[in-house]
Amino acid sequence: MVLKSLGKLILFLFLSFSVPIYAQIDTTKSQEGEEDYSIYENVESEGKIRVYCNPKIFDLSPNRFISVGYDYIVKSNLESTQKGAYLNGDQFNNPRTTSFVNHGLRINANLPVISKAKILWQIGGAYNKINFNETQKDPNLASHDQDELMRSLNQSGLTNSNLNTTVFKPLNEKRFIIFQGMGELNGNFGFSKNSNSPNLNTIKTSMSALYGKRPHDRLQWAVGLTRTYRGGELNYFPVIMYNYTSVNRKWGTEILFPGRASYRRKFNSRSILLAGYELEGSSYRLYNTNFINKNIELRRSELRLRLDYQRQLKGFVWVSIQAGMRYNVNYNIDSLGNSNKDFFRGFVGTQKYVMLNNLSLAPYFNVSLNLVSP
Amino acid sequence: MKQYSLIILFLSFVFLSCNNKTSETVLTIDSLSIFAEGDLYEGSNTAQCEFASPLNAFLKEQSISIKNLESATVSECELSVADSTNLNVYSSISVQLTSEKEGMKNIAVLNPVPQNVNKVSIKTAENQENILELLKQNKIFAVADVNIKKDTAMNIDLKCKMKFKLKYKTKL
Amino acid sequence: MKMIKLFKLLIIAFMAIVGFGFTQQDTKADRLIGIWEPSNGKSRVKIEKIGTKYYGKIVWLKEPIDPTTKKPKLDKNNADESMRNLPLKGYRILKDFNYTENDEWSDGTIYDPENGTVYSCVINMKENSVISIRGYIGVKALGRTDSWKKVIVK
Numbered sequence: 001m002v003l004k005s006l007g008k009l010i011l012f013l014f015l016s017f018s019v020p021i022y023a024q025i026d027t028t029k030s031q032e033g034e035e036d037y038s039i040y041e042n043v044e045s046e047g048k049i050r051v052y053c054n055p056k057i058f059d060l061s062p063n064r065f066i067s068v069g070y071d072y073i074v075k076s077n078l079e080s081t082q083k084g085a086y087l088n089g090d091q092f093n094n095p096r097t098t099s100f101v102n103h104g105l106r107i108n109a110n111l112p113v114i115s116k117a118k119i120l121w122q123i124g125g126a127y128n129k130i131n132f133n134e135t136q137k138d139p140n141l142a143s144h145d146q147d148e149l150m151r152s153l154n155q156s157g158l159t160n161s162n163l164n165t166t167v168f169k170p171l172n173e174k175r176f177i178i179f180q181g182m183g184e185l186n187g188n189f190g191f192s193k194n195s196n197s198p199n200l201n202t203i204k205t206s207m208s209a210l211y212g213k214r215p216h217d218r219l220q221w222a223v224g225l226t227r228t229y230r231g232g233e234l235n236y237f238p239v240i241m242y243n244y245t246s247v248n249r250k251w252g253t254e255i256l257f258p259g260r261a262s263y264r265r266k267f268n269s270r271s272i273l274l275a276g277y278e279l280e281g282s283s284y285r286l287y288n289t290n291f292i293n294k295n296i297e298l299r300r301s302e303l304r305l306r307l308d309y310q311r312q313l314k315g316f317v318w319v320s321i322q323a324g325m326r327y328n329v330n331y332n333i334d335s336l337g338n339s340n341k342d343f344f345r346g347f348v349g350t351q352k353y354v355m356l357n358n359l360s361l362a363p364y365f366n367v368s369l370n371l372v373s374p
Numbered sequence: 375m376k377q378y379s380l381i382i383l384f385l386s387f388v389f390l391s392c393n394n395k396t397s398e399t400v401l402t403i404d405s406l407s408i409f410a411e412g413d414l415y416e417g418s419n420t421a422q423c424e425f426a427s428p429l430n431a432f433l434k435e436q437s438i439s440i441k442n443l444e445s446a447t448v449s450e451c452e453l454s455v456a457d458s459t460n461l462n463v464y465s466s467i468s469v470q471l472t473s474e475k476e477g478m479k480n481i482a483v484l485n486p487v488p489q490n491v492n493k494v495s496i497k498t499a500e501n502q503e504n505i506l507e508l509l510k511q512n513k514i515f516a517v518a519d520v521n522i523k524k525d526t527a528m529n530i531d532l533k534c535k536m537k538f539k540l541k542y543k544t545k546l
Numbered sequence: 547m548k549m550i551k552l553f554k555l556l557i558i559a560f561m562a563i564v565g566f567g568f569t570q571q572d573t574k575a576d577r578l579i580g581i582w583e584p585s586n587g588k589s590r591v592k593i594e595k596i597g598t599k600y601y602g603k604i605v606w607l608k609e610p611i612d613p614t615t616k617k618p619k620l621d622k623n624n625a626d627e628s629m630r631n632l633p634l635k636g637y638r639i640l641k642d643f644n645y646t647e648n649d650e651w652s653d654g655t656i657y658d659p660e661n662g663t664v665y666s667c668v669i670n671m672k673e674n675s676v677i678s679i680r681g682y683i684g685v686k687a688l689g690r691t692d693s694w695k696k697v698i699v700k
Contacts, residue, residue, distance in 0.1 A: 040581065040590050040592075040605045040606035040699065041606060042699065042700045043581065043583075043590065043697035043698060043699055043700060044697065044698060044700055045583070045675075045695050045696070045697050046674075046675040046695070046696040046697065046698055047673065047674075047675030047676040047695030047696045048675075048676070048695065049585055049676055049693040049694075049695045050585075051585050051586070051587065052585065054586065058660065065683075065688055111687065111688070112687065112688065112689075112690075115689060115690045115691060116690070116691045116692075117585050117691065117692050117693055120690075247613060248613075248614055249614075268623075269623040269660075269661045269662050270625075270662075316663075316683050371683075373683070373688065373690075417605070417635070417636070418603065418605065418635060418636030420594070420596075420603075422596060424597070465633075466631075466632070466633055466636075468632055470638070472596065472597070472599070472641075472642070473597075474597060474598055474599070477641060477642040477655065478601065478638065478641045478642055480626070480629055480632075483628070483629055483631055483632045485620075485631040485632060485633065497628055498628070499626050499628050499629055500626050500627060500628045501625065501626040513597075515596055515597055517596060519603065519636050519637075519638065521633060521635075521636055
């Protein structure tokens with residue numbers, strides 16, 4: 001009797017709760033015939049979310065998570081003074097000229113730490129190697145201070161390495177702020193046994209802060225200030241960002257002046273062409289370079305005028321092929337003396353260079369494989 | 375002697391490699407009824423049908439082992455309605471296949487829909503991935519997303535015929 | 547005889563408990579069904595269920611007409627050229643989501659018609675009327691999250 005009652009109760013429970021399994025909601029079957037697009041125009045929100053502006057606009061060239069590339073600069077002529085004390089623009093007395101080819105690996109990574117509508121925070125790093133292949137010199141030439149510079153560069157090349165971070169913080173639907181910071185360790189060091197070891201006291205820091213507006217999906221602009229070594233030595237500049245895409249979505253601009261500016265032509269969603277320039281540069285510590293002066297820094301900066309063709313290979317892997325002309329901006333040498341503290345020369349400073357150098361105009365090529373972001 | 379052994383080994387390898395060739399066959403599913411009950415309103419509507427995969431039965435009939443199958447693609451997709459009607463009420467139709475373990479795949483799209491016909495062949499997608507894996511599932515859903523030009527009281531009742539091109543290995 | 551009866555009762559009890567559990571699971575999973583609007587307000591997506599998986603299609607666009615062609619927008623950036631005639635309104639941009647646990651729908655993909663790219667995707671429900679959708683490449687760390695709010699037809 002008890003068992004019978006228990007059985008009935010369990011059966012009741014089973015029927016009450018289990019039957020709905022067999023009536024699983026398959027909404028396309030049950031709601032066919034109730035689709036009417038016009039009804040979706042008049043809706044009211046059940047949920048509340050704050051709206052923030054997007055860090056990108058339509059059709060910008062893709063952001064690179066990881067980039068591996070090879071850079072090659074065709075033969076350049078380097079004209080140098082003897083060691084001394086020079087202001088920029090001083091005459092070259094008793095100059096020496098030598099030729100070399102530059103080439104090397106470039107690896108960059110930018111990975112998101114936080115990637116949400118209300119904040120985007122990335123950290124990144126870079127490793128760029130510049131090798132020097134000097135063409136053979138006449139062995140009968142008299143010695144010159146450039147010989148010591150070239151010995152140093154030929155032995156180890158130049159290494160540029162950095163860690164950087166970028167924060168994009170939208171304030172509301174249209175306004176945003178950007179902050180970037182970077183620490184660089186540059187010099188004629190390497191990782192093999194006989195290479196020079198870098199000194200962490202030579203780390204250079206750069207930063208930028210911008211405030212901007214994104215009025216619509218095809219325009220984004222910002223203004224700010226930057227502390228930078230792109231000119232080869234410490235300087236402060238105003239910064240202007242202007243990213244634009246045309247109504248027909250076929251062309252646009254990507255400008256972060258004075259660092260870089262490009263006109264963009266979009267062929268389709270898988271290939272674009274950029275035409276413009278980029279200012280690249282930093283200050284490199286020359287270790288074990290017998291210049292007598294202490295704590296030598298090579299102030300290297302160049303303007304690259306270029307065409308950059310970018311194309312999707314498969315999925316999120318894109319290839320970039322650049323070709324252009326490298327125009328030298330700065331290749332002079334400073335001594336930081338006993339203090340080893342970098343100084344600010346700016347455009348009107350009177351601190352003197354230890355050696356002046358001129359590097360000739362040269363064509364360059366760059367190929368890279370890039371993992372791009374959504 | 376060693377040299378001869380190596381040559382014989384190499385030739386055997388070449389022979390074995392060339393011993394397989396790829397053949398093709400066609401699996402036809404011609405009885406799918408993709409249905410949605412009216413009334414239907416202007417805009418996007420979804421119709422679907424669930425069917426059991428005929429792959430195993432077909433392979434048995436053809437004496438092909440499932441292990442020898444290399445790939446499958448949808449080579450033809452034909453939609454039709456009853457003789458007394460036509461496809462005029464539809465502005466566009468896309469057909470997809472999905473199953474519980476395989477993702478949804480776009481099979482074919484028709485935009486615009488030709489007027490005053492009751493049967494049409496739809497151009498199939500160029501990129502078709504993992505169709506073979508889909509066919510290996512027991513249960514498959516065919517889903518048609520149709521755009522209706524104006525409100526109508528009729529049902530969506532599309533008869534769908536699909537041909538799958540199967541490539542498989544055979545021994546020479 | 548009594549043991550056999552008891553055994554049968556236990557089986558029925560077990561099925562009742564399991565059935566109850568599945569029903570609860572279905573109810574939780576089906577909270578995703580409805581109409582959702584991304585944070586940029588430029589579209590509305592209707593999420594529905596086919597079989598046991600969840601799919602979402604565009605049912606409204608803020609700017610439905612292509613300014614270049616002056617006709618309804620098509621999927622012109624699709625990697626497959628044969629699919630570029632498909633209208634965006636009605637396009638399934640969310641596919642193949644399975645409900646896991648803890649208010650998460652995973653194993654799905656999201657399609658971005660702006661560049662014709664498909665991303666892996668996971669949906670989390672923060673509250674019943676707000677979901678976060680994360681599209682990513684390979685690992686979740688390499689992606690971006692957006693918040694969508696639920697809307698109801700007036």
